Amino acid sequence: AQSVTQPDIHITVSEGASLELRCNYSYGATPYLFWYVQSPGQGLQLLLKYFSGDTLVQGIKGFEAEFKRSQSSFNLRKPSVHWSDAAEYFCAVYNNDMRFGAGTRLTVKP
Amino acid sequence: DGGITQSPKYLFRKEGQNVTLSCEQNLNHDAMYWYRQDPGQGLRLIYYSQIVNDFQKGDIAEGYSVSREKKESFPLTVTSAQKNPTAFYLCASTGTGKGMANGYTFGSGTRLTVV
Numbered sequence: 001a002q003s004v005t006q007p008d009i010h011i012t013v014s015e016g017a018s019l020e021l022r023c024n025y026s027y028g029a030t031p032y033l034f035w036y037v038q039s040p041g042q043g044l045q046l047l048l049k050y051f052s053g054d055t056l057v058q059g060i061k062g063f064e065a066e067f068k069r070s071q072s073s074f075n076l077r078k079p080s081v082h083w084s085d086a087a088e089y090f091c092a093v094y095n096n097d098m099r100f101g102a103g104t105r106l107t108v109k110p
Numbered sequence: 111d112g113g114i115t116q117s118p119k120y121l122f123r124k125e126g127q128n129v130t131l132s133c134e135q136n137l138n139h140d141a142m143y144w145y146r147q148d149p150g151q152g153l154r155l156i157y158y159s160q161i162v163n164d165f166q167k168g169d170i171a172e173g174y175s176v177s178r179e180k181k182e183s184f185p186l187t188v189t190s191a192q193k194n195p196t197a198f199y200l201c202a203s204t205g206t207g208k209g210m211a212n213g214y215t216f217g218s219g220t221r222l223t224v225v
Binding site for chain 1: 116143145150151152153155158198200202210211212213214215216217218219221
């Protein structure tokens with residue numbers, strides 16, 4: 001069965017530090033890949049997506065993600081985290097239906 | 111602006127009561143979805159609909175019901191058979207086929223609490 005794994009439940013980084021959130025998936029073929037962000041009590045907002053082509057994709061708010069087929073991974077990165085990036089982040093994979101990871105909660109220290 | 115609207119934002123249910131959560135979109139999307147979100151469990155699919163007058167059960171449909179009489183609307187009823195309904199409910203929509211390329215658009219959610 002298809003699945004999406006976000007190994008880190010909670011990550012804390014200092015403001016200005018770099019960030020990498022991990023996402024692994026299990027599918028037979030390359031699915032559509034997404035990262036969403038959720039602020040408390042709100043819906044999910046699309047950060048970026050990958051379907052094909054260049055394996056490094058740019059998104060909103062300075063985020064990027066790299067698709068690595070050999071590792072079945074789609075990790076989210078940001079070079080310098082801002083306090084406003086504190087939120088929950090969800091990786092999602094679409095292959096006939098959308099499956100979400102359990103989420104990674106990001107805390108930003110001043 | 112096009113978007114997806116969920117109402118109410120907060121909802122309180124008494125034991126044994128049915129309640130209905132509203133979801134309306136003006137994005138001309140064919141497909142609509144209901145998810146339940148509990149802390150540490152991500153999003154779990156309750157029901158989805160890809161066309162008017164048709165819908166399918168998701169992973170946790172027991173105790174819930176839906177209808178899709180109009181393309182714009184996909185209300186979710188939480189019935190008294192749902193024994194643990196306290197959760198955050200999210201509605202989403204998307205185009206089908208190539209429309210899927212934009213991913214899902216989410217509403218801002220309804221927090222349901224049993225009192």
